[in-house]
Amino acid sequence: xxxxxxxxxxxxxxxxxxxxxxxxxxxxxxxxxxxxxxxxxxxxxxxxxxxxxxxxxxxxxxxxxxxxxxxxxxxxxxxxxxxxxxxxxxxxxxxxxxxxxxxxxxxxxxxxxxxxxxxxxxxxxxxxxxxxxxxxxxxxxxxx
Numbered sequence: 001x002x003x004x005x006x007x008x009x010x011x012x013x014x015x016x017x018x019x020x021x022x023x024x025x026x027x028x029x030x031x032x033x034x035x036x037x038x039x040x041x042x043x044x045x046x047x048x049x050x051x052x053x054x055x056x057x058x059x060x061x062x063x064x065x066x067x068x069x070x071x072x073x074x075x076x077x078x079x080x081x082x083x084x085x086x087x088x089x090x091x092x093x094x095x096x097x098x099x100x101x102x103x104x105x106x107x108x109x110x111x112x113x114x115x116x117x118x119x120x121x122x123x124x125x126x127x128x129x130x131x132x133x134x135x136x137x138x139x140x141x142x143x144x
Contacts (some may be wrong), residue, residue: 043103044101044103045075045101045102045103045142046099046100046101046102046119046142046143046144047071047072047075047099047100047102047139047140047141047142047143048071048072048097048098048099048133048137048138048139048140048141048143049069049070049071049072049075049078049097049098049099049100049116049139049140050069050070050095050096050097050098050139051067051068051069051093051094051095051096051097051098052068052069052070052077052094053067053068053094054066054067054068054088054089054090054093054094055090057081057109057110057111057112059110059111059112060081060083060109060110060112061110062083063083063085064081064082064083064084064085064109064110065081065082065084065085065088065089065093066079066080066081066112067079067080067081067082067084067093067098067118069098069100069116069118070139071100071102071116071139071140072138072139072140072141073140074140075102075140078100078102078115078116079112079113079114079115079116080100080114080115080116080117080118081109081110081112081114082118082120082128083128084118084120084128084130086127086128087127087128087129087130088130096130096132097132097133097136097137097139098118098119098130098131098132099118099119099130099131099132099133099143100116100117100118100119101116101117101119102115102116104116104117118130119131
């Protein structure tokens with residue numbers, strides 16, 4: 001089986017899982033040429049929040065952190081289990097502002113109720129670099 005066929009088969013498998021409601025924080029799979037409308041984009045609540053608490057997700061198969069984030073009065077405090085341990089830990093993450101998608105349905109990820117998708121850039125080796133505002137801002141502000 002050549003490499004292109006393996007990738008196609010994997011993408012088809014992932015697409016089927018997503019259609020059934022599966023998702024994993026920090027890994028959003030998409031068709032590169034798929035377009036959405038502005039009305040589709042407006043449905044996504046992307047907000048700024050501040051990390052309040054961080055601990056290891058001991059039950060996760062891959063190293064993960066449970067992150068509690070304050071997204072302001074409207075959204076409140078939400079938590080996520082995220083595979084971000086290459087660059088982040090409690091010492092350098094608490095107090096950091098992050099960007100998150102706040103209107104996904106909750107998911108149980110390795111025993112943790114994940115309520116938000118914290119956004120990050122995924123490097124070629126799979127390491128995640130969190131997306132954050134360039135300066136301190138109010139929690140709960142919309143990101144467009």
